[in-house]
Amino acid sequence: MATISSTAEPDLVSTPLVGRPDVNRKRLARMGWGFSAPALIVIAAVTIFPIVYSVIMSFNNVTVSGSGFSLDGFTVSNYNLLIHAALWRDALFFTVYYTVVTVAFELFLGTCIALVLERLVAGRGWMMALLLIPWSMITVINAELWNYIYNGTYGVADYILGGLGFGHPVILGTPTPAIIGVMIADIWKTTPFVAIIVLAGLVMLPGDVYEAAEVDGASGWTTFWTITLPLLRPTIALAVMFRVLQAFGLFDLPYVMTGGGPGTATQSLAILAYNALFKNLSFGPGAAVASSTALLVLLGCLATLRVFRAQVGQEGN
Amino acid sequence: MGSRKYPGRRHLSGKQLTAVIGVAGALALAGCGGSSGSSSTAGGGGGATQSATGSASGSATSGSIVWSASPLTGTGANDARTVLINAFEKQYPGIKVTLVSAPTNTDTNRATLATQISGGSATPDVFMGDVIWPAQFGAHQLAVPLSQYLPSSYWSQFAPGLVQGATYKGAIYGSPLFEDQGFLYYRKDLLAKDHMSVPQTWEQLESDASKLVKGGLVKYGFVWQGDSYEGLTCNFMEYLTDAGGAPTNSGYTKATLNSAAATKAVTFMRSLITSGASPAAVTTFQEPQAMNTFGGGNAAFLRNWDYAYSAATTASSGGKLKASQVGVAPLPTFQGQTYPGYSNIGGWNMYINPHSKNINVDLTFIKWLATAPAQDILSKRYGFISTVTSVRSDPAVIGSNPVFAVVPKTKLTPRPAGTPQYPALSTAIYQNVNGALAGSSSPSAATSAMQSAASSALSSSSGGL
Numbered sequence: 162m163a164t165i166s167s168t169a170e171p172d173l174v175s176t177p178l179v180g181r182p183d184v185n186r187k188r189l190a191r192m193g194w195g196f197s198a199p200a201l202i203v204i205a206a207v208t209i210f211p212i213v214y215s216v217i218m219s220f221n222n223v224t225v226s227g228s229g230f231s232l233d234g235f236t237v238s239n240y241n242l243l244i245h246a247a248l249w250r251d252a253l254f255f256t257v258y259y260t261v262v263t264v265a266f267e268l269f270l271g272t273c274i275a276l277v278l279e280r281l282v283a284g285r286g287w288m289m290a291l292l293l294i295p296w297s298m299i300t301v302i303n304a305e306l307w308n309y310i311y312n313g314t315y316g317v318a319d320y321i322l323g324g325l326g327f328g329h330p331v332i333l334g335t336p337t338p339a340i341i342g343v344m345i346a347d348i349w350k351t352t353p354f355v356a357i358i359v360l361a362g363l364v365m366l367p368g369d370v371y372e373a374a375e376v377d378g379a380s381g382w383t384t385f386w387t388i389t390l391p392l393l394r395p396t397i398a399l400a401v402m403f404r405v406l407q408a409f410g411l412f413d414l415p416y417v418m419t420g421g422g423p424g425t426a427t428q429s430l431a432i433l434a435y436n437a438l439f440k441n442l443s444f445g446p447g448a449a450v451a452s453s454t455a456l457l458v459l460l461g462c463l464a465t466l467r468v469f470r471a472q473v474g475q476e477g478n
Numbered sequence: 479m480g481s482r483k484y485p486g487r488r489h490l491s492g493k494q495l496t497a498v499i500g501v502a503g504a505l506a507l508a509g510c511g512g513s514s515g516s517s518s519t520a521g522g523g524g525g526a527t528q529s530a531t532g533s534a535s536g537s538a539t540s541g542s543i544v545w546s547a548s549p550l551t552g553t554g555a556n557d558a559r560t561v562l563i564n565a566f567e568k569q570y571p572g573i574k575v576t577l578v579s580a581p582t583n584t585d586t587n588r589a590t591l592a593t594q595i596s597g598g599s600a601t602p603d604v605f606m607g608d609v610i611w612p613a614q615f616g617a618h619q620l621a622v623p624l625s626q627y628l629p630s631s632y633w634s635q636f637a638p639g640l641v642q643g644a645t646y647k648g649a650i651y652g653s654p655l656f657e658d659q660g661f662l663y664y665r666k667d668l669l670a671k672d673h674m675s676v677p678q679t680w681e682q683l684e685s686d687a688s689k690l691v692k693g694g695l696v697k698y699g700f701v702w703q704g705d706s707y708e709g710l711t712c713n714f715m716e717y718l719t720d721a722g723g724a725p726t727n728s729g730y731t732k733a734t735l736n737s738a739a740a741t742k743a744v745t746f747m748r749s750l751i752t753s754g755a756s757p758a759a760v761t762t763f764q765e766p767q768a769m770n771t772f773g774g775g776n777a778a779f780l781r782n783w784d785y786a787y788s789a790a791t792t793a794s795s796g797g798k799l800k801a802s803q804v805g806v807a808p809l810p811t812f813q814g815q816t817y818p819g820y821s822n823i824g825g826w827n828m829y830i831n832p833h834s835k836n837i838n839v840d841l842t843f844i845k846w847l848a849t850a851p852a853q854d855i856l857s858k859r860y861g862f863i864s865t866v867t868s869v870r871s872d873p874a875v876i877g878s879n880p881v882f883a884v885v886p887k888t889k890l891t892p893r894p895a896g897t898p899q900y901p902a903l904s905t906a907i908y909q910n911v912n913g914a915l916a917g918s919s920s921p922s923a924a925t926s927a928m929q930s931a932a933s934s935a936l937s938s939s940s941g942g943l
Contacts, residue, residue, distance in 0.1 A: 227595055227619035227832040248931070248943050313759025314698075314771060334704075334761035336918045422706025423761055424913025437943045439589035440901045442618055446943055 212455070219448035230444060239449035249450065251425050252433040253457075259340070259429070260408040260461075263347045267404060268397065270348070271355025276389075278356065279363045289360075292353040300350070304417035307346040308333070311418075333419050336426035343415050343427050347408070355400050362396025363389070398469035402462060409458040430454045534627055536841025540572030543839050546602035548580040548587055551785065551795075551860050558860050565855060566846050573839055584608050584708060595620045595831055603834040604843060606655060609643055609825045610708075610895035610904075616646035617898035622830040623649035627841055635848065637867050643892055644827055652827025653844050654865035656856050659888060660716055660821040661881060663772060663780040663790065666805045668695050676807045678817040680720070680746060683779060683810050687755035690778045700750060701768040702781035704760040706912035711893060711904045712822040713781065714911050717743035719820040719891040720811040725907065726936065730897035733932035735907070736925055742812070744914050744921035751915060761915045773797040781809065783824060787881045788861045806881050808888045820891040825865070857882070899935045902942045906931035 219239050221232040243249045274292070278285055295303065310318045311332040323329050332338045366389065374384045412431035415421060421428035421436075430450060438447030550558040563575045578601075581587045591605055596618070607615070615621040625633070626649070633641045636654050644652035662683075664676060668690055677683035687699025703709035718725065723739025726732060750756040760768075765782060772780035773790040775798050780786060790797040790804050811819030828844045830837060846852055853869040856862040858878045863885060864870045876882045894903060906928055914924035935942045 225592075225596055225618050227621075229596055229598060242938070242943065246934070246943050247927075313762055314757060314767075314776070329758065331758040331761060331916075334759060335916050336913075419762075420706050422909065422912050423916035424706065424909050424918055426913075426918065433943060435589075436905065439592065440585055440905070441899070441942060442592055442614065443902075443938070443942055450943070 215448045216452045218444060219452045221445060223444040223448070225442045225444055236445075239445040240453070242446050243449055243453060248425060248428070248433060249430075252428050252430045255340070255426070255428060256409060256411060256430045256454075259344065259347075259411060260405055263344050263351070263408055264401060264404045266344075266348045267352045267355045268400065270352045271400070272359050272393075272397070274352065274356040275359035275363055278360050289357070292356060295350045296353045298350070300413040301417050303346060303350050304414050307342070307349075308418055311342050334423050336423055339419050339423055339427055343418055346418065347411075347414055350414075351404065351407075355404065358400040358403070359393065359396055362393050366392050394469060398466070401465055401469075405461055405465060406458060409454065409461065534838035534841055536627065536838060536845045538573065538836075538839040538842045539570065541836050541839035542574035542576065543603040543834070543836050543843060544576045544578055544601040545604050545606070545843070546578045546580045546591065547606035548582050548584075550862075558856065561855055561859070562847070562852060565851060566843060569846070569851075570842065573842065575843060578602055580605070592618075592620060595833065598833060600831070600833045600835050603831055603836055604840045605829050605831065606826050607652065607829045609640075609652070609654075609823065609827055610893055610900055611829070612644045612651040612827070613646045613896055613900055614898045615829065616649060616651045619832060621651045622832050622834075622837070623651055624653055624830065624841075624844070625650040627837070628653070628845070632845070632848075635867060636865050637870060639823070639890065639892070640825075640865050643823065643895070646896070646898075652829050653848060655826045655828050655847055656853075656862035657865050658783040658824030658826075658863065659885075659890060660712065660781055660809055660824075661784065661786065661884060661888075662807045662809050663782060663786050664805045664807065665696070665778050665799075665803055667803045668778050669805075671695060676805065677779075677810050679813045679815075680717070680810050680819070681813050684746075684750055684753055684755045687750075687779055688753050691754055696776065696778045698757045698771060698777040699755040700779040700781070701756060701760060701763060701771045701777040703763055703765060703768055704747070704756075704912065704915050705762050705764045705767075706908055707764060708904060708908065709764055710908040710911055712824060714743060714747070714907055715822045715891055715893055716781075716809055716820050717747060720815055721746075722815075725894045725903070725932070726897075730894060730899075731936060733903070733906075733929050733936055735932050736929035740925045740928070741921050744911055744924050746812075747911065748914055748917070748921055761912060770796060773799060775799060784863050784881050785861055787879065806884055808884060818887060818889060821888045823890050823892050825863075897936065899938065899942065902935035902938070903932050906935055 218232065220235055220237065222234055222236050222238070224231050224233055278288060278292075281288060310316050313319055313329065313331040313334060316332075318332060319329055330338055332342045370388055370392070371384065374388055379387070410431050411429040412435065415427040415429055416432055416435075419427045421432045431454070434447050434450040434454065437443050437450060441447075545559075545563070547559050552558050552561070555561075559577055559579075563577060566575060567573065581590060588608070588611065591602075591607070594602075607621075612621070616623070625645075628650075633650060637657070640654040640657065641650060644650050644654065662676075669676070669686075672686075672690060672693065672695065674686050677686050683700060690696050691699045703713050715725070718740055721739035721742040723737045723743065724734055725740075726734055751758055751760060757771075763771075768777075768780060768782060769786060769789055771777045772782075772786070773796055780790075787804060787806055788797075789795045790799050791801045808818030809821055811817055828847060830840045830844070834840055848866055850866070850869055853864040853866050854875070857864045857869060857875050861879050861881065863882065864875065869875055870882075870885070894900065897903065910919070910924045910928040910931065913919045913927075914921050919927065
């Protein structure tokens, strides 16, 4: 690839770009491919190949041994196993439920925070830096921190709840509180990320529309509902997309906090895939979980985009 | 030219955006599952050394090997692994052993080793692995069958049952390093205050524990390992065997968990929580949490492995109790059964990586670890139960730790680890027992869910979910 770029560059200098649009377009396209080729090869090697391989693996009987593993023939039994496994259905339900709830909360809180931040005249930089602390902390450390808070014998949450007369619920050891507990940790960590994206969108909004609204005597509430929110929709769509992608791959938070328990109450699809792949060494079913999860999140994203598409198109015009 | 070269960001159509984000999503997610794929292809080229000649005898005098072992006890110069290596290198000055500290979580440890070895890595040469691994590692050729190299006279020096536990389909994969088993630890001073004797039945333990808590003598009664993880399978096996049950048939082809005994075991474990004998938080306890609660003086009874006595009474390990306060006994059993109850067997073996280039040196190290000097370090200095019969029965060893005196009185029950499907089987057990302990399902619903998950694990050729 290096040869293409090194010969193309002097060429570009010696030949004027104006006057021969067709030739230039072809040459530019060739150059573009040349420059992109190293990156494309790396992407193909480290992402596309493994993905395709894992899909192939999910359709095979896989034998793992000390000398690597072998694919022993086409089968749909791995997917058949998933469909009939309560474990997979429970993990799917938990992952979807978790994604919907946390993304909704993060979006609401993040937008509120962004609106406040935008109005902030002094100390906005400091506030943003402070806000980003939970987001910038490693998730595993976050999870350990919340484990201390929730601990049933010496945790702060346990102490506070006890003091308020709620008794001593074992937060991470009881299914519903455990799910809520993991969600709170996630919302605490990720809301700032949503706030920053929304804030960026807010700052970009055109000022003249607001001036016009003010002239027309619109109240703050009306301005928010009829101007700010519609204009923000593309930004919100982006935030939702990022968050759905991340939330669907949920692994570290419940893995550290609950190990997927109590029972299987907080077992996400990613934890299920990990257990199948690396604990049971059953690579076929594990690959099937990973591949089907990727397909589901892809469909989920397409659906979300469809909902927001009108707004994205409007903004384009 | 600006407009053509830099198409306005706002011109990105909905369809394009869909495509970009969709692809990004698929990449991000499938990348996780895919990583196993890429490592596997690297492994495909790794030379298999399964057809070993069996000529190495473990009498090397020079070479260098890498040993993977999770932390045992002690830190710095007092780290048990370092002390062992130093003693070995002193006797074999030509051999260098490099320690790789493995993850403390046994599942993470196994995942690391399984990916490394199936990926064709020649290191670590030797690894310390859980006693429940032989079937899985044997079935997947992730460990060398040591019986190819070491004669029966080597294996006969170990305490009964240990070698059998390391055997899969006639070949021995692990050389026993040290043994773990469950014990009942109790607070002598608290029992004396209430004129109680050491409980011999679970029912007695439950009522004593509740009584001590209600009397305000101690914060919690009985602490054990109830979290959703392997340790809960160990705890459950003790109650199950006491109740007369077994998890599978002897050939590991059928699960037998929908029995009255299994329901009795789960019902009793749940009642420990509802009666107030155990704190509700026990459903989130692994060994460290249970140990800290007891060692900090906040519990009257503890079910734990052999290291708990020294951990509870050693200030540097976080123990706040005096030796005179802590007693150790075999575990109780259910009313109507013969005392004592069953203790689950744990412990660690030494295994060899099939890709190791220094099998003769590996064997030398493993053989040395089974000799009296090495086993003495483990038992006398660190309180681990020796796997070697002659060391175990040595009066000097027995006198060094009150736990060792109890060992001959205990009855042992292993986990059903003779099948390569054991991890999925164990997951079926601990997830459902933990669910019942947390109150999310009734004991009978938990045992039937356990039975169906265990059956599908055992009948699956691929290992299952």
